[in-house]
Amino acid sequence: MLKLDSAYDRTPFLSYDSIYEEDNRSDLCSYKIVLPDLNNKQVYVYGDMAPESLKSFVHCVREIVEELPLTLSDTAIIFESYKGFYPPFPLMK
Secondary structure, three states: OHHHHHHHHOOOHHHOOOEEEOOOOOOOOEEEEEEHHHOOEEEEEEOOOOOHHHHHHHHHHHHHHHHOOOOOOOOOOOOOOOOOOOOOOOOOO
């Protein structure tokens, strides 16, 4: 987790806008980052319009996730609370 901590520390989240999206495009990659440590600041990205430092952070997260040793499980997951669940921003045209 040191790699993730380091990437988080060098990413200037407070300087980011809350939405980065490409207009007139469809079926692009999107993600939303919610930062509880920064007063629940949210950054939504649709397409490739994000600052390079944010792209670098997301790349680091994806690398870590890809390296996780996941095991299939036949377990029902029940979400009893939506606390901490933030649906994506709707696209406004």
